[in-house]
Amino acid sequence: MVPGKGAITALVVSMAVVVGCSSAADDENTTATSTEQLPPNQVAAVALPDDAVDKAVAKLDDLATSLMDSSHIPGMAVAVVHGGKTVYAKGFGVKQAGGQDKIDADTVFQLASVSKSVSASVVAHQVGKGTVEWTTPVVSKLPSFALADPATTAQLTIGDLFAHRSGLPDHAGDRLEDLGYDQAAILDKLRLEPLDPFRITYHYTNFGLTAGAEAVAAAAGVPWDRLCADTVYGPLGMSSTSSRFADYEARPNRAVTHVNVDGQWVAKFVRDPDPQSPAGGVSSSVNDMARWLAMMLGHGTANGTTIAPEDALLPAITPQVISSPASAPQSRAGFYGFGFNSSTSSAGRTAYSHSGAFALGAATNFLAIPSADVAIVALTNAAPIGVPEALTAEFGDLVQFGEIREDWRSIYQAAIAPINDPVGDLVGKTPPANPAPAQPLPTYVGSYANEYWGPATISEADSGLVLTMGPAQVRYPLRHWDGDTFAFALSGENAPPGSVSSAIFDNGTLTLDYFDENGLGKFTR
Numbered sequence: 001m002v003p004g005k006g007a008i009t010a011l012v013v014s015m016a017v018v019v020g021c022s023s024a025a026d027d028e029n030t031t032a033t034s035t036e037q038l039p040p041n042q043v044a045a046v047a048l049p050d051d052a053v054d055k056a057v058a059k060l061d062d063l064a065t066s067l068m069d070s071s072h073i074p075g076m077a078v079a080v081v082h083g084g085k086t087v088y089a090k091g092f093g094v095k096q097a098g099g100q101d102k103i104d105a106d107t108v109f110q111l112a113s114v115s116k117s118v119s120a121s122v123v124a125h126q127v128g129k130g131t132v133e134w135t136t137p138v139v140s141k142l143p144s145f146a147l148a149d150p151a152t153t154a155q156l157t158i159g160d161l162f163a164h165r166s167g168l169p170d171h172a173g174d175r176l177e178d179l180g181y182d183q184a185a186i187l188d189k190l191r192l193e194p195l196d197p198f199r200i201t202y203h204y205t206n207f208g209l210t211a212g213a214e215a216v217a218a219a220a221g222v223p224w225d226r227l228c229a230d231t232v233y234g235p236l237g238m239s240s241t242s243s244r245f246a247d248y249e250a251r252p253n254r255a256v257t258h259v260n261v262d263g264q265w266v267a268k269f270v271r272d273p274d275p276q277s278p279a280g281g282v283s284s285s286v287n288d289m290a291r292w293l294a295m296m297l298g299h300g301t302a303n304g305t306t307i308a309p310e311d312a313l314l315p316a317i318t319p320q321v322i323s324s325p326a327s328a329p330q331s332r333a334g335f336y337g338f339g340f341n342s343s344t345s346s347a348g349r350t351a352y353s354h355s356g357a358f359a360l361g362a363a364t365n366f367l368a369i370p371s372a373d374v375a376i377v378a379l380t381n382a383a384p385i386g387v388p389e390a391l392t393a394e395f396g397d398l399v400q401f402g403e404i405r406e407d408w409r410s411i412y413q414a415a416i417a418p419i420n421d422p423v424g425d426l427v428g429k430t431p432p433a434n435p436a437p438a439q440p441l442p443t444y445v446g447s448y449a450n451e452y453w454g455p456a457t458i459s460e461a462d463s464g465l466v467l468t469m470g471p472a473q474v475r476y477p478l479r480h481w482d483g484d485t486f487a488f489a490l491s492g493e494n495a496p497p498g499s500v501s502s503a504i505f506d507n508g509t510l511t512l513d514y515f516d517e518n519g520l521g522k523f524t525r
Helices: 007-021 050-059 060-071 112-129 150-155 156-161 172-176 184-194 206-220 224-236 245-250 274-281 286-297 310-317 387-401 408-420
Strands: 075-082 085-093 258-259 264-266 321-324 332-336 343-345 350-358 360-369 374-382 447-448 456-461 464-469 475-476 479-480 485-492 493-504 509-512 523-524
Touching: 050 060, 050 075, 050 085, 060 085, 060 387, 075 286, 075 387, 085 286, 085 523, 112 156, 112 206, 112 224, 112 274, 112 310, 112 350, 112 360, 150 408, 150 485, 172 184, 172 206, 172 456, 184 206, 184 274, 206 274, 206 350, 224 274, 224 286, 274 408, 286 374, 350 387, 360 387, 374 387, 387 408, 387 464, 475 485
Parallel strands: none
Antiparallel strands: 075 085, 075 374, 258 264, 321 332, 332 343, 343 350, 350 360, 360 374, 447 456, 456 464, 464 475, 479 485, 485 493, 493 509, 509 523
16 A cells, blocks of 8 residues: 555545444434334444533543644644534644644635545535436546446446445556646546456545546536535535635635654645545535534435435445455454445444545544434644544544543554555665666666656756656656666655655666556656
């Protein structure tokens, strides 16, 4: 699994369902319904404590403050919805480290992959309207879209892409975005990706889901960002929410992203997720997200406004593919719906959720427990270290058991730590003490073609060779390693600091290990 935005989200989601922190949705609000009136598959193993939600909400200030103190992240905002109302909404910390501007419940954050769930509700609206179905073939709305296998292309549905069961490799297309390719170019290049078995393989793909959303936008005849605003954000009064990065940047009350540099949180990077907007490009406040969560808990309706009929929304929040197979007979498997994480908690209650993460500085999570008629959302302006997931998990325990049953902070910190490690075949290695000499540098200079990545240009500079790639003309200085092997450092959304890859020249070919994850990294001069 490749560290970075997509991988962080996928691992957090997987970890959440394994430990029972996120899962599927019940058909009924059972808080006021006796178990005798419920079908057997809606009866929870553990009854809710008295005043479960109110008591859990009463502890949120202390939980959030202690998480802020222990993690030292710059800021966080939290909201809780219960009984169709926002019962808690509060900000903690500051919008930018070192600044004085406090975060409040209207501060706008980048949602990262929580965008997938919001986008799924937009699709559910269109399903209810009759514009599409979850089973609509993508090529019927996007005729130019294709995957490597024609049979898969013909059968591929909007739901397949929202469930990450297309067979595309894990995070297909993400590194193209890092090189500056736009959405249209990335979606077109997905046809070159090797495929795993269709509909029985779960691989988390930002640009796969994006293709599904674009098929819906094409069917509606409206650009995706406007479709979201017209069908969900506007009707729900989510006035601070947008699927356009420019809108986020223009908000005066917004939290900027931060990364940890030598133990300090620093506002160092700007993350523009527009190419994958349906999968990671929504920005919002907790007050706005509370309005959305009230609609979700209301089976698609809030304050008399129906966003999506229940039968259109239900498939999204219930299992459509196994995302985390059981590791033992006593284990609960994890599932993914259409844009939502889905499983069953240790209390025997279904829930749905999603995490979001940008390695360049954002971490988010929401958790909904329909049988308790409650949902919580936590948004932070710091690179992922498990803070929002720990908070929502602790809240989930308090609601279901009246106490925190697991050390969620350590669980999530341990789960996320490995995926912040640098990547590349030369990480942690030292060059040979007596390397074989390189050929004269002009021998390597030239343009090397690759259908997927585009040309890789090797040029000579005062410091040595430089590799240049992509529409953004990303430059990677090469340093000699051994013989015809050179090394280059990477840093970005999908390559944590310290990442180092080899570049190997061999009789007119150039193989770049970092770009060869799916066998697509060989370039020919």
